[in-house]
Amino acid sequence: MPKTKTFALYLVKNDVKSFDDLFTETANDRLKRGDAIVKDSTDLGKTARAFIFDNIPQSPKWLADLNDVFTGLPNIKNKSSSAIVAFEHGSRIFLIPFAHGWQYIDNTKIEMDFGLRVVINSLSDDRVKRIDRSNLGEAIKGVSQSAFQRDLRAFGIDEALDLVRRITGRTDNADDFADNLAGATALKITREMTLSEMADIAEEALIRFQSDAYKKTSFQIIDKVRPILDQILLSKLDAEAVETIKSGQDNFELSMPGWSEEDIVYYGFSGLHLQRRFADLLMDNYRGELGSDITSLDVESIKSKHGVFAEFANDAIGKQRWSIKKALIGSLIVEGGLYAISEGEWYRLDEQFKNDVDGTFQTLIEKWPSAPLKMIKKISANGKKTGFETELEYNKRCAAVYGQVCLDQEILQVPSIPYGKFEACDLLDIGNKRIIHVKKSSRQSSVLSHFFKQGSNSARILKTYPEAREVLINKVQTVAGKISADALRASLGDSLAGWTVEFHVVDAPRPDGSFQIPFFSRITLRDEARTLKGMTFGVALRFVAT
Structure with missing residues (x-):
């Protein structure tokens, strides 16, 4: 045998x-x-x-x-x-x-x-x-x-x-x-x-x-989102991406891959003649730095010769560098197939699935009743570096202007529940019953996905555990005083009825004036919005133009 x-x-x-x-x-x-x-x-x-x-x-x-x-x-x-x-x-x-x-x-x-x-x-x-x-x-x-x-x-x-x-x-x-x-x-x-x-x-x-x-x-x-492994197809997609960039089309933008909670102050490009710093990581900035050399752009350039680096507000963190290809986010249609790139990897998307995700994304976007507070742009003494204030600085200004409570970096500890440490939100609008989360830049897929999950998780904890709501009220009393804490207690009630979870994303608009986030983050937003609505929360996404 x-x-x-x-x-x-x-x-x-x-x-x-x-x-x-x-x-x-x-x-x-x-x-x-x-x-x-x-x-x-x-x-x-x-x-x-x-x-x-x-x-x-x-x-x-x-x-x-x-x-x-x-x-x-x-x-x-x-x-x-x-x-x-x-x-x-x-x-x-x-x-x-x-x-x-x-x-x-x-x-x-x-x-x-x-x-x-x-x-x-x-x-x-x-x-x-x-x-x-x-x-x-x-x-x-x-x-x-x-x-x-x-x-x-x-x-x-x-x-x-x-x-x-x-x-x-x-x-x-x-x-x-x-x-x-x-x-x-x-x-x-x-x-x-x-x-x-x-x-x-x-x-x-x-x-x-x-x-x-x-x-x-x-x-x-596996038919919804499938990784591309075929080397011949991958080479074709890379080549199509380069031609799209050279032609000036807006299929792609640039992002910082990987994960970082730290505020990024400046972006720059490596492998090019110029060494300027930018507040935003934009494809237009890359094209501008290339100048007339864009005509000779090729796959080897975006894979290994040209790169992006980030400088952080925290001086203890060194520059982070990655290739242009790894920074690409966007999609292409090649031979009738819809393909998206994220962190250097190509995926084939089911078109109906993509349409469903995009449709949900559009329904969650809400316009401002009046122009929102913008982030302050900072210019270095020599004029070569342009960046923005940190998220914490921005959130403190918003709280002062709009009468909100800034809870950015205020950690709540609830010993009686699993994973008892969490951040409730960045801004709390008690009068309008809004739990607000703020993120600078809409280009980092992994960061945004975590951002949406974090907002959903904090809402779930506050909804589920009365002791978490009590800890939040005590934190507000410490930060903003007893009057605000009493108002919050009355507004929260027993079930947070009528409350909305809002995600505010500060970023530059795309060339056509619209705002966008990476496709894979749109999937996360769709799923977390479903969860929040199942808990009877309202959900909204607002963009703040830089």
């Missing part, structure tokens, strides 16, 4: 018809030099070929360090060999690597979501064991695991923000295709089998790869 084994299976793209077109430049060089063993067989599919890369035994690098201290050590030598088996079956070519043979595969020639699609068409969505995911809204990458199979929804996977990258699970007992499956680019399959049986297994895997059965399960979420 065959032993239980695990093989990794790759599917080669349909337009690749020859074994000679499968490998990296390094592998091809070795093959041309005769520095590999090549053997053919007819015992696996229509035809099969093994490429064995045998290496010369060498001493490991760490042995020299040990010899400096210890005497009489043996002359240890490692021999790291690998192989790739390529076979044709059912008009397609498949690859099975051994050891580190996968490093020799040219990833522009393989289907990058083959394993993932086979798995989601093979597993029941209540038998998922492990999911690798990337949460775009919070820039969190992680792995959710369970020692037992669970329903997909039990992992807390939001249909929009959590993109399934790799899934592992156990197949149904009635399915003799495999015992366990893991899918990403490669399909890892575990069952009792021999290598010669992989042709039939590959044939069934191809059927499941081409199936759309997953659309009837919770796995359909």
Whole structure:
């Protein structure tokens, strides 16, 4: 009886018809030099070929360090060999690597979501064991695991923000295709089998790869927002983005990727002749710094030559730098597909899903009854740097002008509840029953997503826990006096009836005069607004022009 084994299976793209077109430049060089063993067989599919890369035994690098201290050590030598088996079956070519043979595969020639699609068409969505995911809204990458199979929804996977990258699970007992499956680019399959049986297994895997059965399960979420892994498509998207920037279209803006709670004072660009500083991170500023050199802008420039840096109000924090590509936020339509970029990664969007998110975003925007207080712009003594006051400075001025209570950086502690420390809001408008959160700049996807979640969470705590409301009242009495505290107590009541959670975003308008936030932050806003409205809060988004 065959032993239980695990093989990794790759599917080669349909337009690749020859074994000679499968490998990296390094592998091809070795093959041309005769520095590999090549053997053919007819015992696996229509035809099969093994490429064995045998290496010369060498001493490991760490042995020299040990010899400096210890005497009489043996002359240890490692021999790291690998192989790739390529076979044709059912008009397609498949690859099975051994050891580190996968490093020799040219990833522009393989289907990058083959394993993932086979798995989601093979597993029941209540038998998922492990999911690798990337949460775009919070820039969190992680792995959710369970020692037992669970329903997909039990992992807390939001249909929009959590993109399934790799899934592992156990197949149904009635399915003799495999015992366990893991899918990403490669399909890892575990069952009792021999290598010669992989042709039939590959044939069934191809059927499941081409199936759309997953659309009837919770796995359909991957069609909402899908990461692009195909290298040829990625190159095309990068090139289209460059041409769009050069043409002056407003498809893209610039953002600071990653996470930072600190106030940014100035932005600048690296890799260019000019060294000016700007208060806003704008595409127009980048184009202006390029000047006539914009005609020679290319993909290499936005990926590695040109960058953005930020200087912070906190002098203890050094400059943060990142590439122009990593700073891009926006979308393109290429060959009928809608693609968005965030923090240097491209994603394909379901158009109906995007329209739903955009529609909700527009309904949440409220205009000001009169012109709002603007942030104060500061210019350095030499006139080369232009920046804005900090959020705290701005919030204090707003509180003084509008008769609000500034609670920015005022932490409430409620020992009796889980996670008992939280910031209620930045500004509290007691008379108009508004819980106001303020954020400078609408360009940071991860920061804005956290901003919306933070506002939703504080409202939930205040709504749910009477002791949290009492702590808030006491804090207001400390900050603004007893009269304000008594007014707040009366206004809050037992249920915060009639209160609105408002998000104020201070930023420069887009070229057409409108305001926008990154798409993935719009998803978070949509979801948190639903939660807040479910708690009977009003929800509003207002923009303050810089």
